[in-house]
Amino acid sequence: MNTYSHKLGAALTFNKQLLLSIILLVVGFSKAQNADSLQLRKLYDYYLSQSKCYGNLQHLCKKVGGRISGSPQAGQAVQWAKTAMYAAGADTVILQPCMVPHWVRGKKEKCQYEVGGKIMSVSCVALGSSVGTGPKGLKAKVLEVKSFEELERLSEKEVKGKIVFYNVFFEQKHVRTGQAYGEAVKYRGRGASYAAKYGAVAVLVRSMTSVADDEPHTGNMNYDTSISKTKIPALAIGYISADNLLRDLNQNKQLEVYLEMHCETLPDVLSYNVIGQINGTEKPNEFIITGGHLDSWDNGEGAHDDGAGVVQSIEVLAAFKALGIKPKHSIRAVAFMNEENGLAGGKAYAKAAKEKGEIHLAALETDAGGYTPRGFGVDTTNGLYKKVLSWKPLFTPYYVDRISEGGGGADISELDKAGVPCIGFEPDTQRYFDIHHTAEDTFDKINKRELELGAGGIGALLYLIDRYY
Amino acid sequence: MNTYSHKLGAALTFNKQLLLSIILLVVGFSKAQNADSLQLRKLYDYYLSQSKCYGNLQHLCKKVGGRISGSPQAGQAVQWAKTAMYAAGADTVILQPCMVPHWVRGKKEKCQYEVGGKIMSVSCVALGSSVGTGPKGLKAKVLEVKSFEELERLSEKEVKGKIVFYNVFFEQKHVRTGQAYGEAVKYRGRGASYAAKYGAVAVLVRSMTSVADDEPHTGNMNYDTSISKTKIPALAIGYISADNLLRDLNQNKQLEVYLEMHCETLPDVLSYNVIGQINGTEKPNEFIITGGHLDSWDNGEGAHDDGAGVVQSIEVLAAFKALGIKPKHSIRAVAFMNEENGLAGGKAYAKAAKEKGEIHLAALETDAGGYTPRGFGVDTTNGLYKKVLSWKPLFTPYYVDRISEGGGGADISELDKAGVPCIGFEPDTQRYFDIHHTAEDTFDKINKRELELGAGGIGALLYLIDRYY
Numbered sequence: 051m052n053t054y055s056h057k058l059g060a061a062l063t064f065n066k067q068l069l070l071s072i073i074l075l076v077v078g079f080s081k082a083q084n085a086d087s088l089q090l091r092k093l094y095d096y097y098l099s100q101s102k103c104y105g106n107l108q109h110l111c112k113k114v115g116g117r118i119s120g121s122p123q124a125g126q127a128v129q130w131a132k133t134a135m136y137a138a139g140a141d142t143v144i145l146q147p148c149m150v151p152h153w154v155r156g157k158k159e160k161c162q163y164e165v166g167g168k169i170m171s172v173s174c175v176a177l178g179s180s181v182g183t184g185p186k187g188l189k190a191k192v193l194e195v196k197s198f199e200e201l202e203r204l205s206e207k208e209v210k211g212k213i214v215f216y217n218v219f220f221e222q223k224h225v226r227t228g229q230a231y232g233e234a235v236k237y238r239g240r241g242a243s244y245a246a247k248y249g250a251v252a253v254l255v256r257s258m259t260s261v262a263d264d265e266p267h268t269g270n271m272n273y274d275t276s277i278s279k280t281k282i283p284a285l286a287i288g289y290i291s292a293d294n295l296l297r298d299l300n301q302n303k304q305l306e307v308y309l310e311m312h313c314e315t316l317p318d319v320l321s322y323n324v325i326g327q328i329n330g331t332e333k334p335n336e337f338i339i340t341g342g343h344l345d346s347w348d349n350g351e352g353a354h355d356d357g358a359g360v361v362q363s364i365e366v367l368a369a370f371k372a373l374g375i376k377p378k379h380s381i382r383a384v385a386f387m388n389e390e391n392g393l394a395g396g397k398a399y400a401k402a403a404k405e406k407g408e409i410h411l412a413a414l415e416t417d418a419g420g421y422t423p424r425g426f427g428v429d430t431t432n433g434l435y436k437k438v439l440s441w442k443p444l445f446t447p448y449y450v451d452r453i454s455e456g457g458g459g460a461d462i463s464e465l466d467k468a469g470v471p472c473i474g475f476e477p478d479t480q481r482y483f484d485i486h487h488t489a490e491d492t493f494d495k496i497n498k499r500e501l502e503l504g505a506g507g508i509g510a511l512l513y514l515i516d517r518y519y
Numbered sequence: 520m521n522t523y524s525h526k527l528g529a530a531l532t533f534n535k536q537l538l539l540s541i542i543l544l545v546v547g548f549s550k551a552q553n554a555d556s557l558q559l560r561k562l563y564d565y566y567l568s569q570s571k572c573y574g575n576l577q578h579l580c581k582k583v584g585g586r587i588s589g590s591p592q593a594g595q596a597v598q599w600a601k602t603a604m605y606a607a608g609a610d611t612v613i614l615q616p617c618m619v620p621h622w623v624r625g626k627k628e629k630c631q632y633e634v635g636g637k638i639m640s641v642s643c644v645a646l647g648s649s650v651g652t653g654p655k656g657l658k659a660k661v662l663e664v665k666s667f668e669e670l671e672r673l674s675e676k677e678v679k680g681k682i683v684f685y686n687v688f689f690e691q692k693h694v695r696t697g698q699a700y701g702e703a704v705k706y707r708g709r710g711a712s713y714a715a716k717y718g719a720v721a722v723l724v725r726s727m728t729s730v731a732d733d734e735p736h737t738g739n740m741n742y743d744t745s746i747s748k749t750k751i752p753a754l755a756i757g758y759i760s761a762d763n764l765l766r767d768l769n770q771n772k773q774l775e776v777y778l779e780m781h782c783e784t785l786p787d788v789l790s791y792n793v794i795g796q797i798n799g800t801e802k803p804n805e806f807i808i809t810g811g812h813l814d815s816w817d818n819g820e821g822a823h824d825d826g827a828g829v830v831q832s833i834e835v836l837a838a839f840k841a842l843g844i845k846p847k848h849s850i851r852a853v854a855f856m857n858e859e860n861g862l863a864g865g866k867a868y869a870k871a872a873k874e875k876g877e878i879h880l881a882a883l884e885t886d887a888g889g890y891t892p893r894g895f896g897v898d899t900t901n902g903l904y905k906k907v908l909s910w911k912p913l914f915t916p917y918y919v920d921r922i923s924e925g926g927g928g929a930d931i932s933e934l935d936k937a938g939v940p941c942i943g944f945e946p947d948t949q950r951y952f953d954i955h956h957t958a959e960d961t962f963d964k965i966n967k968r969e970l971e972l973g974a975g976g977i978g979a980l981l982y983l984i985d986r987y988y
Contacts, residue, residue, distance in 0.1 A: 098692045223567045225917055225972070260968060422891065422947045424918065448694055449893065449921075449947075478891045478918075478947065480968045499729060499949045503694070 083444065086517075090444055090510045096369050097506035103361040104498045106134055107420070110361065111351035111493035118178075118348040119388040120152030120319045127344050128322050131360065131385040135326030138364050139371030140383070146323040148398035150388040153179055155348055156312030160187065161254070161285060163307045165298050172295060173288035175266040175349055175488075176313045177238060177255065178391045179273070180284040187310035188283070190251050192299055198236075198244055210249030213307055216241050217256050217296060220483065227260050227479045228418070231486075234258050238269050238286070246278035252309055253284045256292040260483040264288035267487045268347050270391040283311050321387045323395045326367050330380040330516075335407075338515050339382040340366055340414040340508055343389030343461055350491035354482065358420030358496065360385045362475075362505040369509045377516040379411055386461040389417065393460060400464030412515050413466075414473040415459025416508060420501040421477035423450040426511060427457020434471035434519065441514050450507035452476065473511070477504050552913065555986075559913055559979045565838050566975035572830040573967045575603055576889070579830065580820035580962035587647075587817040588857040589621030589788045596813050597791050600829065600854040604795030607833050608840030609852070615792040617867035619857040622648055624817055625781030629656065630723070630754060632776045634767050641764060642757035644735040644818055644957075645782045646707060646724065647860045648742070649753040656779035657752070659720050661768055667705075667713055679718030682776055684768075685710050686725050686761060689952065696729050696948045697887070700955075703727050707738050707755070715747035721778055722753045725761040729952040733757035736956045737816050739860040752780050790856045792864045795836050799849040799985075804876075807984050808851040809835055809883040809977055810930055812858030819960035823951065827889030827965065829854045831944075831974040838978045846985040848880055855930040858886065862929060869933030881984050882935075883942040884928025885977060889970040890946035892919040895980060896926020903940035906988050907980070919976035921945065942980070946973055 097103075114130055117123035128145065135143045161172035176182075193212045195201045201214065216237040220230040238255050245253045257267035266288045273281045287295065299305055324344065330336065342359020346352020363383035370377060387395035403410060412434060414426075425445070428435040435455055445451040458472035466472045477500070485491045566572075583599055586592035597614065604612045630641035645651075662681045664670045670683065685706040689699040707724050714722045726736035735757045742750045756764065768774055793813065799805065811828020815821020832852040839846060856864035872879060881903060883895075894914070897904040907922055914920040926943035927935050935941045946969070954960045 094694065095692050098694075222968070223564050225563065225567075227968070422949050452918075480891050480972065481966055484966070497950055497953070499691070499696070503949065 086444055086514065089513065090448070092373055093369055093510050093513065094448060094506045096372050097365070097502045097509065098499070100372065101365050101502055101505060102138070102368060103365040103505050104496070104501055106361040106364065107353065107357050107496060107501065108493055110357045111353050115351050116348040117344065117346050117352060118153070119150040119321060119345045119391060120316070121348065124321060124345055124387070128324055131324035131344055134364055135324065135367065135383060138326065138368035139328070140326035140367050141329045142327045144325040144327065146325055146398060146402060148321060148323060148387055148394040149318045150321040150394045151179070151392045152316040152319045153391060154314060154316060156182065156314065159285060160310040161287060161307065163298070163305055170294065170298065172291040173264045173266050174285050174291070175268045176311045177268055177284040177286055178270040178347065179315065180242070180271055180311065180313055181281045182311045182313045183252070183283050183309050185312070187308055188251055189306050189308045192254070192295070192305060192307050194296060194299060201244060201248065206248045209245065212250055213252045213254060213309070214241070214245035214250040215254040215295065217292060219256065220258060220260055222260070227483045230260070231258055231483055235269070239271055240274050240277065242271055242282050242284040243274040243277040246280040246282045250282060252282050255284065255286045257286050257289055258483065258486070259289055262289050264290040265488040265490050268349060269487045283309060285309060285311060323387050323399055324385040326364060326383045328367055328370055328377060328381045330378055331376050332378040334380050336379040336409045336411055337382055338379050338411050338512055339384050340416065340512060341384030341386050341461055342416050343387070343395070344385040345388050345390055347390060347487050349489045351493055353491050353493045353496050354419035355486055355491055356389065356417045358501055358504070359416035362416050362420070362501070362508055365505045366509045366512055375513060379516050381512060381516065389461050396461035396464050400468060403465065404468065410465060410470040411519060412471045412473060413462040414475060414508060414511065415462045416475040416504065417459045417461070418475065418479065419477050419482045420496050420504060421481060422500040423504045423507045424476050424478050425450055425452025425454065427454045427474040427476055429457060429466070429471040429473065430455055431469065431471040437519050438511070444514070445507065445510070448503065448507060448510070450503070475504065475508055555913055555983065558982065559917070561842055562838055562979050562982065563917060563975045565841055566834070566971045566978065567968070569841065570834050570971055570974060571607070571837060572834040572974050573965070573970055575830040575833065576822065576826050576965060576970065577962055579826045580822050584820050585817040586813065586815050586821060587622070588619040588790060588814045588860060589785070590817065593790060593814055593856065597793055597856070600793035600813055603833050604793065604836065604852060607795065607837035608797070609795035609836050610798045611796045613794040613796065615794055615867060615871060617790060617792060617856060617863040618787045619790040619863045620648070620861045621785040621788045622860060623783060623785060625651065625783065628754060629779035630756060630776060632767070632774055639763065639767065641760045642733045642735050643754050643760070644737045645780045646737055646753040646755055647739040647816065648784065649711070649740055649780065649782055650750045651780045651782045652721070652752050652778050654781070656777055657720055658775050658777045661723070661764070661774060661776050663765060663768060670713060670717065675717045678714065681719055682721045682723060682778070683710070683714035683719040684723040684764065686765060688725065689727060689729055691729070696952045699729070700727055700952055704738070708740055709743050709746065711740055711751050711753040712743040712746035715749040715751045719751060721751050724753065724755045726755050726758055727952065727955070728758055731758050733759040734957040734959050737818055738956045752778060754778060754780060792856050792868055793854040795833060795852040797836055797839055797846060797850045799847055800845050801847040803849050805848040805878045805880055806851055807848050807880050807981055808853050809885065809981055810853035810855050811885050812856070812864070812930055813854040814857050814859055816859060816956050818958045820962055822960050822962045822965050823888035824955060824960055825858065825886045827970055828885035831885050831889070831970070831977055834974045835978045835981055844982065848985050850981060850985065858930050865930035865933050869937060872934065873937065879934055879939040880988060881940045881942060882931040883944060883977060883980065884931045885944040885973065886928045886930070887944065887948065888946050888951045889965050889973055890950060891969040892973045892976045893945050893947055894919055894921025894923065896923045896943040896945055898926060898935070898940040898942065899924055900938065900940040903988065910983050913983070914976065914979070917972065917976060917979070919972070944973065944977055
């Protein structure tokens with residue numbers, strides 16, 4: 051044996067050991083991954099053939115309907131969620147109290163103007179939390195602006211006594227529709243206070259939408275008293291109506307629009323988060339939670355926003371029970387109250403968790419619609435992102451393997467601040483803002499398999515977190 | 520300097536060179552990738568804000584409508600495609616002749632039976648290529664089977680003189696709906712011949728569907744004379760109607776079903792593929808093609824199947840023109856004729872390509888609906904799969920980065936056999952078989968952004984193939 055051969059021999063010996071280690075590692079890993087892979091397949095078999103989430107959502111949309119915080123429907127939804135969670139196999143269901151705002155729309159809004167003797171009716175919906183116009187309505191000239199900067203340049207001289215029309219389009223070039231929403235939504239949220247600062251009497255907002263139809267999109271607004279102490283009415287108008295108004299306004303700057311809004315804010319009322327729990331076998335005071343919000347806007351049925359998230363969360367309990375999975379940690383499905391106009395439920399949950407010293411391993415929110423799944427946005431807190439990323443191959447067969455850094459949701463944002471690793475379930479975003487906050491957010495827009503596949507991804511992720519995180 | 524240090528020094532020197540090479544390589548690669556990344560962004564900006572594919576599809580669906588091979592509508596579609604391709608900026612548009620089958624449905628089908636004196640009407644649609652019943656219809660007892668094996672076990676004694684009802688469900692547990700379709704479709708395709716072999720007088724087929732509604736799904740069938748020389752009528756029935764029939768049949772095995780089908784096959788007629796071409800600047804006789812099929816079933820509007828694929832293909836021409844992209848190779852958008860019941864167009868295209876000695880670098884087919892994109896299935900032929908896989912990071916921002924081995928489509932299957940590397944565009948599959956081959960495959964089921972994002976992925980891939988493959 052020459053030196054070279056000897057070295058080669060040594061190298062081979064070394065490599066054999068290394069190889070053996072690698073093989074053992076890979077085999078061990080493969081065995082674990084293989085067992086997990088089989089378990090995920092069982093979970094998905096359940097979700098795609100036995101799950102109740104579609105039927106549950108049908109009930110919530112059709113028997114309860116739109117359920118804004120403080121409404122009788124929101125109260126019915128609380129009772130429904132309790133029943134559905136017990137039916138899913140929860141060991142306990144907790145009604146967690148929280149005081150919620152009670153905004154009511156009243157009679158249908160009106161927005162109209164006259165062109166050549168003909169009344170033009172504008173498709174419209176009051177923004178949540180807006181004050182009304184009083185029963186006699188208000189009439190004023192309209193000033194179109196495309197940004198806060200433009201509004202500021204025009205200043206009080208131009209704005210005073212007018213209705214400011216925020217004519218801001220969704221940027222269609224963004225691939226993720228949420229990005230367009232993020233850019234436009236400030237005009238809905240703070241537009242009234244900015245306009246009031248310069249003496250406007252009301253605001254109109256072009257609907258936040260991906261689609262050029264005439265459905266008006268509501269959503270919450272806030273009166274920011276640091277900007278202006280005056281509260282003026284705020285109304286969303288349909289995309290086509292906005293185009294028409296603009297056309298008519300360009301022909302006649304003196305055009306006056308009449309608004310009539312009967313909405314008002316009543317005193318806060320008592321409501322509840324609904325928490326369904328499977329008790330952990332090893333660490334019952336450590337929690338992994340998945341949640342959506344139970345409240346919705348009043349104009350639709352709250353199907354995608356966020357009945358879908360609620361029924362997907364409840365289905366995790368049902369899947370674990372059906373498959374005899376006994377989690378080490380306690381698993382909770384949380385139906386949060388008041389996401390749309392106050393976050394009272396999310397705040398109450400985080401406060402109670404802190405007071406009781408509950409340890410939250412991870413919190414997932416599903417509030418982006420019941421569309422075909424894409425993946426998860428995951429917090430880097432406590433190594434959760436890396437852990438989930440290591441499971442990516444397990445999710446690939448189910449088309450939910452897009453794992454990105456950072457994620458969560460409004461309801462769990464208080465937990466996030468408290469250091470809980472958060473996850474946002476991310477379905478495909480293309481159809482969401484077609485119907486978001488409109489009368490078209492109804493059960494018929496839900497595809498059963500898409501809803502179930504999303505639910506399956508959430509169930510599978512919670513299973514892996516419970517087992518390995 | 521000791522030996523070790525010397526070796527280390529040499530290693531460092533070597534490594535410095537290696538490092539430099541790697542840096543140059545990475546920088547070079549990054550520059551190329553960065554330039555491509557910017558070009559893809561420009562393409563998507565075009566697709567999401569200026570493309571005409573949605574408007575084109577609206578025209579095809581609403582002004583032309585359902586367009587089965589040989590119909591006047593198919594002829595109108597040929598003229599429309601020619602015009603649309605020139606409008607998109609094609610240098611040439613070729614009408615490529617092919618003889619196509621001419622099957623006509625005639626008067627609406629009937630399927631009914633009596634229960635307790637009440638007429639039960641079955642939601643139904645004749646399968647493409649089926650013979651009719653004659654004007655007087657036919658009436659017979661019904662035999663439900665769940666597989667060909669069951670049919671064979673029952674044999675002629677049980678089957679003779681009866682209507683065989685193939686009661687085969689879509690397997691909902693498959694994540695990809697196409698897999699369920701692949702398993703069930705043989706009963707539609709060869710079910711009549713198998714049943715005729717044992718003396719059946721007609722067949723009913725449970726619709727191939729992901730959704731439990733009552734829309735009947737048509738699709739082609741074939742009379743396989745190697746199985747039976749007798750041609751018997753074949754009819755698809757809705758999912759709910761199939762359930763009802765089964766219930767009633769289980770209560771009364773003597774139940775007789777009446778069928779009336781007026782369909783017939785007329786002599787073949789002349790039709791055309793429509794080929795829009797941008798001439799290559801360097802290698803004009805080398806082609807990269809993208810295609811969909813222009814014909815559709817007659818009962819719907821052929822929106823997802825496959826108007827979507829046609830307009831997405833045409834949009835590649837428009838995008839290249841709009842952005843001033845001058846391809847090295849000739850780019851073709853092909854609107855194939857007769858995919859649904861004969862593949863005459865696909866065969867004619869491959870035959871002509873061979874005769875003219877046209878070199879096809881790659882052929883892409885988009886015939887899986889205009890849904891939100893997932894990725895591409897790519898042939899391993901001539902290293903295409905590896906090449907496309909290397910571009911995966913470029914596709915990630917556009918959610919079309921699922922690159923799998925093997926792919927193509929029916930229209931390009933003849934090119935595939937001739938050794939052309941083939942690609943299948945793969946949108947999300949969940950909603951496709953809800954409306955596939957039904958009266959519900961209409962324009963309103965198309966989401967503009969989903970259609971455009973799919974088109975963008977196809978345009979981007981053809982751009983990269985032209986540049987680097």
